[in-house]
Amino acid sequence: MRLLWEKWVHVFMDLGDSRSRPVQLQGQGQEDGVKPRKATRIQIRNQERILDGALSVFAKTGFRGATVDELAKAAGMTKPNLLYYFKSKKTLYVAVLEFVLERWLEPLEQLDPDGDPAEQILNYMRAKLSMSKERPEDSRLFANEILNGAPLLGAVLQGHLKELVEQKAIVIRHWCDTGQLNRVDPYHLIFFLWATTQHYADFEVQVTALLGQDARDKTYDDAADTLETILMQGLLPRK
Amino acid sequence: MRLLWEKWVHVFMDLGDSRSRPVQLQGQGQEDGVKPRKATRIQIRNQERILDGALSVFAKTGFRGATVDELAKAAGMTKPNLLYYFKSKKTLYVAVLEFVLERWLEPLEQLDPDGDPAEQILNYMRAKLSMSKERPEDSRLFANEILNGAPLLGAVLQGHLKELVEQKAIVIRHWCDTGQLNRVDPYHLIFFLWATTQHYADFEVQVTALLGQDARDKTYDDAADTLETILMQGLLPRK
DNA sequence: GTCTTGTTTGACCATTTGGTCAGAAATTCC
DNA sequence: GGAATTTCTGACCAAATGGTCAAACAAGAC
Secondary structure, X not given: OOOOOHHHOOOOOOOOOOOOOXXXXXXXXXXXXOOOOOOOHHHHHHHHHHHHHHHHHHHHHHHXXXXXXXXXXXXXXXXXXXHHHOOOHHHHHHHHHHHHHHHHHHHHXXXXXXXOHHHHHHHHHHHXXXXXXXXXXXXXXXXXXXXXXXXXXXXXXXXXXXXXXXXXXXXXXXXXXXXXXXXXXXXXXXXXXXXXXXXXXXXXXXXHHHHOOOOHHHHHHHHHHHXXXXXXXXXXXXX | OOOOOHHHOOOOOOOOOOOOOOOOOOOOOOOOOOOOOOOOHHHHHHHHHHHHHHHHHHHHHHHHHOOHHHHHHHHOOOHHHHHHHOOOHHHHHHHHHHHHHHHHHHHHHHXXXXXXXXXXXXXXXXXXXXXXXXXXHHHHHHXXXXXXXXXXXXXXXXXXXXXXXXXXXXXXHHHHHOOOOOOOOHHHHHHHHHHHHHHHHHOHHHHHHHHOOOOHHHHHHHHHHHHHHHHHHOOXXXX
């Protein structure tokens, strides 16, 4: 799975003063006089490989569970070489988190205040479910981080995410107030959508243990149908 | 939080042959000729302390993230002393998992085929939500384990849990077939209930980051209300 | 080609970690 | 009280882990 790390390649490398260490890549952090040099092709290629491998390693075992050796192997290089590109395990971890975060938040940003409420919410549910299916590692990466107290994501939760959710909560509340939706707490509706969709990525082993390995497509289709039914009609038949 | 480990205290300690190592506690494993000695008060007290502390440590950082030193500190004793009672970190971890598992499965077992469907499902939802509130560490312990591939719980998922879920799925399917519930996939309804309720324990940092630390009671009340509304009526108003 | 810069590696190091062990201290049994 | 057993601890160990470094090697610029 080739990713699009390219546009995200910045400040990952140690810069400091060192003579042999390259580079400050384009993007940020040019406060001091060091003139940023352009990233070489090799740098871009290797950082991509590293980030790519690191996502699956970190998603599998969390930050503490991952070893630098594993990370290097996943990137197909030696440990010192990996540490040439990312000065520490933590730096790498943060870089991966940062990258994945954007994708993670995107669907919620798409929620359109002017659209039809039911349609908007179903779309959001489907988009999140599709992310669980196509990029389960993203979801597991965050699940690990949050489950263990979000030591490095805490700031984001309090900042960007909080704003975004507040904003969308207002939209949902409006839909309730105008009678377009039943009266529910907007925040809990959002949690509800997160929980039900991410469950399929985060608890995939459990899901497949109960439903069988082979029926992955069917699993996600059935999940979408069930969620749609519940969201639109609830469990009780309308007489 | 004092727990009821007592009835679970069994075979935790190394037994083998050793002269100074005690004990095979009551419960199981008496296959060989070694006559089981009764657990002393000290053993019971200390094993309780250890298991008690271990639950919160493992829930916080997962198996790999927890160190034996932390575990010992949480139990208020030295590392070698802890290892006197549980011969390895893994043994201790499995013991904690085993214990917590029972509580975890209990609510689903209560689901009554002869009860009113809506009431049964709401009760189950409330019971699980209450568990998330009162025993979040239980939930996080499993979340960590499953998220990381359930290396030690895999057998349970394929065995006991699978049976239990199959059994309850039949009940739910029957409710659907007789028109008492809208037609939904029973498995996904169960996942839905797990996901939405456990979310509040597993992602507590996120939830409190967005809703505020102080309103814990309110959070769970609102969650229950929202879930009830959605489950019973869905989001769309009935005209 | 050669000089400069960027990349890669084997060997190495300090710390942390899971776990052991011999014996000291406490407890129980008679 | 004294012997036998159980509980506890400081000192220790081997393996794993995050990270460093000097030097070898490759790429570009001219």
